Amino acid sequence: MHLAERPKVAFISEHASPAALLGGVDAGGQNVYVDEISRNLGAMGISVDIFTRLDSPESPGVRNWSKGVRIINVPAGPKQHVFRDDLWTLMPEFTRNMLDFIKRNNIRYDLIHSNFWMSGWAATKLKHRANIPMIHIFHAMGKTKRKHQGDMDTSPTERITIEQLVASEADYLIAQCPSEKLELTEDYGVDPAKVVIIPSAVNIERFRPIGKEAARTLIGLDWRGPVIGYVGRIIPRKDVRNIVLALHKVITNKPDLNPLLMLVGGETREPDPKATPEIGVLQSMILELGLQDRVIFIGKRQPDELYAYYSAADLIVTTPWYEPFGLTPLEAMACGRPVIGSNVGGIAFTVSDGETGYLVPPKSPETLAARIIELLDKDDLRERMGSNARHRVVKLFTWERAAELTAQLYVKALSKKLHIANTDYRKESDYEYR
Structure with a gap:
């Protein structure tokens, strides 16, 4: 990565905090992603603030998580677990309090990295207020979920409309695999040049073979x-x-x-x-x-x-x-x-x-x-x-590699180079598309 100064990143993940990995309810793949990417970016010298919803009265407002990484617990609704699909009505309060925290503490971010569709909506507000680039990863797409789950899909009715907005507002979208890139380009009409495939990964020291x-x-x-x-x-x-x-x-x-x-x-x-x-x-x-x-x-x-x-x-x-x-x-x-x-x-x-x-x-x-x-x-x-x-x-598929590719994307976003063709990106990587 080539940056004269290491960027300061607003990492938004309204329902998936890395702290939930210590035993919280509903901790899953997004929590792991936020934890591992932020840790590895922090180790590279990039400053990361993770904005997530305050879901416990015991949680501190600001928590130092790892080198260069803080968790900022934003008040929105009750200080307890709320089912993910019920959080949408709390997002205006979450966004307002997030923006107030940034203003009150006079924080200047260089870039936004948002996760999931609701955080993407909050990110668009910060993007326009601060006039900074926005990178977004959906983790799962509403149209695909509705297609496969039908009546079992409990997502808010606004989800797909908001996803369309977020996809158009983001400077870059991260897809975790080729099929997700197809969903974005074919189902949502996103320009393929702004979709970059950066797969999620695994901690190879934690997950290791034994007899x-x-x-x-x-x-x-x-x-x-x-x-x-x-x-x-x-x-x-x-x-x-x-x-x-x-x-x-x-x-x-x-x-x-x-x-x-x-x-x-x-x-x-x-x-x-x-x-x-x-x-x-x-x-x-x-x-x-x-x-x-x-x-x-x-x-x-x-x-x-x-x-x-x-x-x-x-x-x-x-x-x-x-x-x-x-x-x-x-x-x-x-x-x-x-x-x-x-x-x-x-x-x-x-x-x-x-x-x-x-x-x-x-x-x-x-x-x-x-x-x-x-x-x-x-x-x-x-x-x-x-x-x-x-x-x-x-x-x-290591988190170190995923973070390095993410940092490279930060460089491109910050330099306003929004013209990567997918074929060029594949030449830069050694992923096996098969």
Whole structure:
């Protein structure tokens, strides 16, 4: 990065604070992104202020988070958790208080980096007041969500209109994968020259391989046969039901494999169908299929624990029917495990079919079962794919690399060079578009 002075960045993320990773409700991929990108930018000498909503009376107004990074908790609505889709009505108050904080403290930012559509709306207000460039990442697109979730989509009705506004106001848009770039250019009519692909990534020191037996001992798993792992949210669109159905077919067609399905996730540390209703649905399915001795629910685990669960499995499976990007496949790959994933969204980009695992159609337990059997039957193939997976992540999907590419984009935005063609960008990067 070539800057005479390191920029000061207003990082806006209304519902996803990095502090929530310490055990807060609804912490997910956006929280990880905000945390890792800001930390790595701070380590590069860039000053980052993360504006997020104050959701706890115990949270300080301003919190030093890491080198060069502060979290600024902005009052808006009750000082407690509010479901993400209910935050839209609080955004005028959030924006007003954010702007007041900046004015009161006489802060001069060089650039805005906003996350998700609601923060994008707030960012447009700061952009016009301060006359500074705005970079935005949506993390998920409303039109795509509505297409895949239909009546289950609980987004505010204004979402797509606001997304259209944000897309037009931003100087650059970050897409996490090629499919997201297509959504922006085809569904929202964005000029391809202002959409830059910078994939999200994984912390390769936190997510690292360890021996399978050592990992099972570490997590207290006493199972001598193969283990199929799933790590992630347990909600309908993740379609864990598809994995359960595939497991039944594996056991029916190849009973000598003797596999166990380990499901890691949920809203509580101990599996609770009241807190995570989808667990109750899965438990009923498992009982009906006679799989109660072949499936274990682990519950929610913190990021620092997850490497042991990934490493305890022989392979990881994730087959959502809709996934904007998906960090768990990368985490599994960083732990040296092959991944069988749906050929959708970011998974189709991060998993290299036939090299680091397999891509399968969503909602196809037959195809999934066949790929599971193939990997469990071939130790050499499984080990080779796991090694390839770790190599691919180290080469292409580290947070250090994502932050460096983000910093390069800051330079372009600050120098007003808004004419990057996508073909030129691909020449600058060594990402594998396949």
